[in-house]
Amino acid sequence: MxxxxxxxxxxxxxxxxxxxxxxxxxxxxxxxxxxxxxxxxxxxxxxxxxxxxxxxxxxxxxPAPHQVAVSFYDLVFDKKVTSKRSLVYHAWVTLSATLFGFAIGTGLGIALALGIVHNRAMDMSVMPWAIASQTIPILAIAPMIIVVLNSIGITGLVPKAVISAYLSFFPVVVGMVAGLRSPDAMQLDLMKTYNASATQVLFKLRLPASMPFLFASLKVGIAAALVGAVVGELPVQQGGLGARLLGGSYYGQTIQMWAALFMAAILAAVLVFIVARVEAGVLKRMGMAR
CATH class of the missing domain: 1.20.5 (Single alpha-helices involved in coiled-coils or other helix-helix interfaces)
Structure with a gap:
């Protein structure tokens, strides 16, 4: 109670x-x-x-809430999951692009963060470009990415994943850089007294200290990756929640649009919850949480 x-x-x-x-x-x-x-x-x-x-x-x-609820129930539970009218089918299309792009963005973000922390030249050159990249509106760059990749024969999942990675890598870079730099001077000096190498400092001190920062960034990144996947589906119209949103807009089916929007929100909440549960398990195992 x-x-x-x-x-x-x-x-x-x-x-x-x-x-x-x-x-x-x-x-x-x-x-x-x-x-x-x-x-x-x-x-x-x-x-x-x-x-x-x-x-x-x-x-x-x-639409009134009960209209959206009825439409959501019909499109989720009364349609076969293999039907292109099913929101479950379209959610899977969006989810696959989201996870692929999130994996790319996370890997790229961690790699850039490691380079920025350990190389002053990268810190001075790459970080400003990473910040500047986020000033470009995603609605403007998404069609460009799809057209360029289509011109070289890359279609389907990959273009949407690239857009997801574009949105998700920046939070990971910023959070990981802050986490890797979070150990104070006394801790770094202590590692020097132990004659620890740069690799040992990284794995024994910097990476463990960065875990809370990393998982906070991953929660933002997974939600941003979902947004990128939805935006990437707007120009191609090959399935996904973005295609359902745009189709509803074309034909004035506002109830369908809201049902798809709620499915996207639920999907985002589930993904963030999964990251949070992984965070709790990892931090507990590392002794950073109860």
């Missing part, structure tokens, strides 16, 4: 408040359609009729 009061009650309270605000916004945004239809029919609907109509429109500006 103590855990429920401290953890669950605040979350449920915020969720209920958001749902209430969502319903109010749905009535406000969708009421214009009801009023326009009533004006054409030369009738004057009451408040109850307006609210009732805004809850059941086929293509509302803002």
């Amino acid at each position: 103590r855990w429920f009061r401290l953890r669950a009650v605040p979350v449920i309270s915020v969720l209920l408040a958001l749902i209430v605000v969502w319903y109010v916004a749905a009535v406000w945004m969708n009421s214009q359609w009801t009023l326009d239809q009533a004006a054409r029919a030369e009738t004057t609907p009451g408040f109850t009729e307006i609210v009732k109509d805004t809850m059941v429109q086929e293509r509302p500006k803002l």
Whole structure:
């Protein structure tokens, strides 16, 4: 009961408040359609009729929560996972690109961080370019990446993974650099008194000290990789949650768009949770957490 009061009650309270605000916004945004239809029919609907109509429109500006929930259930549980109408199918397409890109971005980020920490030339040259790379809007660079890779015969999963890696490597670089530099001067001096080599300092001191920083970065990186995969699916339209979002936008299927958006949010939450559980296990094994 103590855990429920401290953890669950605040979350449920915020969720209920958001749902209430969502319903109010749905009535406000969708009421214009009801009023326009009533004006054409030369009738004057009451408040109850307006609210009732805004809850059941086929293509509302803002779907009500129950409409999104019904559509989500239908697209997840009532469709075969192999069907291209299933959100599970599209979530798998997005997830595969996300994990591939995240692996590339994490490996590249750790490698760059090691070079930056141990080489002053890389610190002065690579780090500014890594920062500058994040100023380019992903919506502008994603089609360019896909076109360039397609021109040399690379299609399918790889272009989307490259976009995911582009977004995920930067948090890993920044976090890993901060973690590798987190040992203070006294700890580094102690390693020198033991006549430790640079490799021993790295594996005995710098890497263990960097683990909390690394996992904090990985949580950001995995979410960014998912965003990159979704954005990468917009131009190619070969499946994935991004394709579902764009398809819903083309045909005014706002309920489908919101269902796909919720699937992406759930997928991101699951990925971050998995990273958090791995973090807890690793840090506990290293004696850094209970």
